[in-house]
Amino acid sequence: MSLVEVDKDGAVLTVRVNNPPFNLLTTATMAELGTVLAAADRDPGVRAVVLASAVPDTFIGHYDLEEVLAVADGLGLPVTPRAAYPALWLVAGLLRVPMLRDAVERTPAAGIAALLRFHGVVRRMRDSDTVFVAAIDGPALGGGFELALACDIRIIGDGSYGIGLHETLMGLIPAGGGTQIMSRALGPARAVELILAGRLLDPQAALATGIVHRLVDSKDVAELAHQTAARIATRPPMTIRAAKQAVYVGGSVSLRRGMAMERARFLALVSRRPAQNAMRRYVRQLAHHRETGKDLAEFTRDRLPAWQARTAADFVD
Template identity: 45%
Template sequence: MKYLRIERKDRVLTITFDHPPFNFLTTAMMCELKGVLDGLEHDAGVGAVILASAVPDAFLTHFDVGEIKAAAEGMAVPLPAAVTGAAMRVESALSRVPGARRFVERTPMAGVAQMNLFHEVTAQMRAMDKVFVAAVNGRAMGGGYEMVQACDLRVMVDGDADRGHVLGQPEIYIGLLPGGGGTQMLARTVGVARAIELCLDGRLLSPREALALGLVNRVVPGEQLRAEAEALAERMARRPSHSIRAVKRAIYEGGSLPLEHGMAIEKAEFLSAATQPSARRAMIAYADEIGRLVDGGGEIGIDELRSWIDGVAVDFARQ
């Protein structure tokens, strides 16, 4: 691969973006990423994936504006959203035919194919039974930040906004709007009022501002970023894959539905999880341990639950 470095350590796979000097996100990078994700779909040996950057101070600066401009010029005339939406549905259907997308990419509909690919990749990440961790070492704007949002957990360097350590959706600066899921994920993360403010203003946030809004989960010194992301990913990789997939579906899908429909998804996933052999083993082991604590007059606190918190009490990778 030209733009991605792949490293595997036990149950953690690290995908490192390497497109200097600015790490602009491109369709070629998304194609490589799609290939890696397709290979992971049935790989039970990987429980967590880290997305990282090899370029200092730039996680993914933003999507390559030159590509967007070229795709728009290929369409020749201004088009209403109803037309472009229909074109995306047609292209999505055609993409199921082997080789069809490569053909479309050589036509004026290339931009449609590129947009659909971006959304397919991020949707695949949200649906997989692996935890995705973003190790954000610097700039992540526009499409770059939408890749961060596609991850389940986000660790960012505690850098200086003046050095470009910023997050945000500044597409409105050039007459666009977030197109890779930014509007929808922001609204679900920070609420409609704050999301529309961020997208209309295009304000870029420092790491501390992003942390305060819940847009990243942790902010750490630069020298600790990789170790923090790896420790988090290693712990998540020990979580049961069926539970990971179920939690993600209940929140990402169920959280976007009316309450009763979201509750129905949660109930169904809970009962399904309870029938899995690994969950049954874990429940037996937990009940036995709690029984011993109760019989011995012990406490049930963080220290007593440490092996469960760290994911080492039960080997969920064993079928």
């Protein structure tokens, strides 16, 4: 049985994690997911990915704690953060050598390799010129919620279940990028409160905090996620990458550096013909609208909605 199922519809690739009954993440699951996402990154026909579950009434559970315990046993003695840095650096270097990769997986360092692999998947999702949409239709805990956080857009179905980072309940901290992404999404004050408390949010509370973008009936999650992904997939890849980098990278550095990154990417986009064609079309439509005596409010209501489903590449003079 495959732990990760894929289904392509146009430019949208739906990726479903399939590890019943609780859809826990494992080393094998993350390896398959990493392979699928790497292939999607190389495929110019994939412009958006919907991350979903193949297990009914569950999104993605936390990382399998039996595997985490095996990692702890492999470490032997307690490790300080200072000592962990060189170990992580060494294992990362070994994993870059193909002939050594399999050997590392058979050593006590396999747990470190699994942690690095998880981070690699999250970085790929954030750095990609592909848009990622999470279709959350059930519990999303720990590592499963961190994969949802790594998505650009999160759509959740209403119901009686919780999502969140509960690792502190076991004396741990989130280790799949959750501390970093949540603090950037909610701000340090709200993020640290949720993480320290290990508190789960029901769908209504998740929407209220801003950690998810849309709340819909549970039966509509998959359809809305696909529609959202298909709509954004029409944007040029360079535009998606530039926007994501400006927000995700620029938003975590100083304002001066962030604005420098923003203007550099803006100039790179504005210098290209697709954006220029779209701007010319926009100017003509706005001028026509003004000549008919209509105001800007009518323009935003009557004209702009049609642009939401188009990309700059559609506007060719």
